[in-house]
């Protein structure tokens with residue numbers, strides 16, 4: 001996994017500021033527009049825009065399994 005600095009934005013759910021992204025599915029230097037992001041603090045799901053800002057998305061049948069797995073893992077961790 002590789003961590004990259006991205007333009008700061010706040011999680012739309014918990015309000016924590018994000019300044020870095022870690023790729024979990026592929027080796028890459030940068031997140032790309034349209035990539036999913038899962039908030040490390042609360043498990044909210046967002047996607048990168050063309051300017052790499054994060055915008056909220058709702059989970060549906062098209063949400064990748066890897067994203068759903070991360071959400072479950074983060075939410076289980078934050079319950080303790």
Ligand SMILES: [Zn+2]
Pocket residue numbers: 011012013014015016039040041042043044
């Ligand atoms: Zn959050």
